[in-house]
Amino acid sequence: MLQDCIIVGGGIAGLQAAIQLGRYSAYDVLVVDAGEGRSTLCRCYHNILGWPEGISGEELRTRGRQQAESTGVRFARDRIVTAARTATGTILLEGEAGRRYEAYTMLLATGVSDRIPEIPGLVPLLGSSVYICPDCDGYEIEGKLTVLMGAGDAGAGMALLLAERTNRLTYVNHESSRVSPELLEQIRLAGITYIERAITEIRPAAEGQIEQVVLSDGTVLPAERGFIAFGGNQVHSELAGQLGAALSDNGHVESDSRSKLTSVDNVWAAGDIALHAEQVTVAMGEGSIAAIWINKALRGQKEKLDQLKSNNDGIIRTT
Numbered sequence: 001m002l003q004d005c006i007i008v009g010g011g012i013a014g015l016q017a018a019i020q021l022g023r024y025s026a027y028d029v030l031v032v033d034a035g036e037g038r039s040t041l042c043r044c045y046h047n048i049l050g051w052p053e054g055i056s057g058e059e060l061r062t063r064g065r066q067q068a069e070s071t072g073v074r075f076a077r078d079r080i081v082t083a084a085r086t087a088t089g090t091i092l093l094e095g096e097a098g099r100r101y102e103a104y105t106m107l108l109a110t111g112v113s114d115r116i117p118e119i120p121g122l123v124p125l126l127g128s129s130v131y132i133c134p135d136c137d138g139y140e141i142e143g144k145l146t147v148l149m150g151a152g153d154a155g156a157g158m159a160l161l162l163a164e165r166t167n168r169l170t171y172v173n174h175e176s177s178r179v180s181p182e183l184l185e186q187i188r189l190a191g192i193t194y195i196e197r198a199i200t201e202i203r204p205a206a207e208g209q210i211e212q213v214v215l216s217d218g219t220v221l222p223a224e225r226g227f228i229a230f231g232g233n234q235v236h237s238e239l240a241g242q243l244g245a246a247l248s249d250n251g252h253v254e255s256d257s258r259s260k261l262t263s264v265d266n267v268w269a270a271g272d273i274a275l276h277a278e279q280v281t282v283a284m285g286e287g288s289i290a291a292i293w294i295n296k297a298l299r300g301q302k303e304k305l306d307q308l309k310s311n312n313d314g315i316i317r318t319t
């Protein structure tokens with residue numbers, strides 16, 4: 001079936017777009033989501049309007065999906081692996097098990113994955129007392145005994161930012177990867193304790209609260225807060241690339257600042273795969289903007305879309 005719009009990625013940006021598009025009550029909208037993503041990892045977002053005590057990513061996703069479904073938006077659990085243009089100009093997507101989807105318009109909201117080494121005890125603390133984003137959670141470490149777990153220059157850069165919020169900071173270079181002499185000197189001048197050693201375990205005091213960081217030589221570092229910065233994050237812009245959309249040097253999808261339309265027809269991008277601060281409220285805003293412009297496009301091209309739907313014989317012809 002030819003969908004008016006397929007949203008690939010049911011995280012924050014995709015869900016907000018789905019809610020906005022669903023509320024036009026005019027379109028077949030399908031969200032295809034692999035069920036992972038940054039919003040599944042964060043135990044508590046602290047910087048969102050209306051949630052002063054915070055809300056978890058899973059809770060936001062559950063509520064968002066229910067809200068979108070109540071407007072008629074449908075969901076499929078799948079990972080899209082290929083995207084191509086068909087002979088009629090529609091977009092053909094193929095999922096992991098070979099399932100095919102066809103759309104007239106598409107929103108890419110596939111996000112970014114953080115490189116997080118397997119350190120026992122780390123993941124359950126993410127967002128509640130171990131953070132990833134200084135813009136989101138620098139506030140949470142103000143004056144607190146903080147251990148930054150990272151690697152190389154990525155960790156060193158983060159350490160210097162965090163030193164503006166606390167003077168009780170240790171940077172553990174978990175992979176002992178190279179830190180430039182300039183950054184090392186700045187770390188020394190900022191009074192940050194620097195350790196090159198693998199982390200073997202993170203111990204909590206209570207659910208969600210970090211207490212100790214254990215190193216490979218048995219050293220135990222007490223901690224009130226943690227941060228991570230291992231570098232090497234992956235931007236999920238592969239589908240955009242397959243469709244020929246312009247990407248920035250660091251792999252993010254470029255889009256029009258007003259409409260979030262990418263450089264290819266009828267394909268929009270929103271959330272962390274686009275180029276901007278990687279935050280929930282930004283992802284929501286972009287999802288909404290993209291949906292508003294997808295509606296404009298669908299209205300403007302209604303005649304063509306109706307014709308494609310009436311000619312649709314169920315066979316998808318690729319170029």
Ligand SMILES: Cc1cc2nc3c(=O)[nH]c(=O)nc-3n(C[C@H](O)[C@H](O)[C@H](O)COP(=O)(O)OP(=O)(O)OC[C@H]3O[C@@H](n4cnc5c(N)ncnc54)[C@H](O)[C@@H]3O)c2cc1C
Pocket residue numbers: 008009010011012013014032033034035036037038039040041042043044045046047057078079080081109110111112114126127131132133136137236270271272273278279280281283
């Ligand atoms: C530990 C942690 C803490 C954070 N804390 C904060 C915070 O306090 N405040 C804040 O504002 N932000 C925070 N962030 C960032 C925030 O989570 C992201 O900015 C937000 O999730 C971006 O939304 P998104 O929709 O772009 O991506 P995501 O939420 O990552 O969603 C992307 C979705 O796309 C799906 N997907 C990817 N590829 C495919 C594919 N090929 N086919 C189908 N589905 C696919 C994934 O499964 C996922 O569901 C944090 C992030 C992390 C990891």
